[in-house]
Amino acid sequence: MTDIQLIETAKKAMSNAYSPYSKVTVGAALEGESGKVYVGCNVENSSYGATICAERTAVTKAVSEGEKKFKRIAVVGNLGVQMFPCGICLQVLSEFAPDIDVILEQDGKLFKYTLKQLIPKAFSM
């Protein structure tokens, strides 16, 4: 799958976002080392802190299905800017895939980052 295809997959997942409170819709497509792609969207809650981000939805789905190593993640949102993962999602990604590539999009242009660029000093034990 190409980077653009992974972005398109994330966009499809974004259409399932449940975000009646913020109205921000986010989609993620996470590629496992097996080649399987796990999608996620943000799922909000009236108790705001119970909200789960799109990226963590995808990671949780993958790990619960037995896949723990990842190559790339594409993330898209409806804000018209590159949808940088939040700090919690960066930390969660670093747990399983410190060397993952993060693919974002703005105005039809793709941008690629290493996770280490986005969270250079992730906590680990």
Ligand code: THU
């Ligand atoms: N959100 C994500 O899904 N991923 C991020 O990395 C940042 C924020 C969601 C959570 C919430 O539903 C909405 O965006 C606004 O914060």
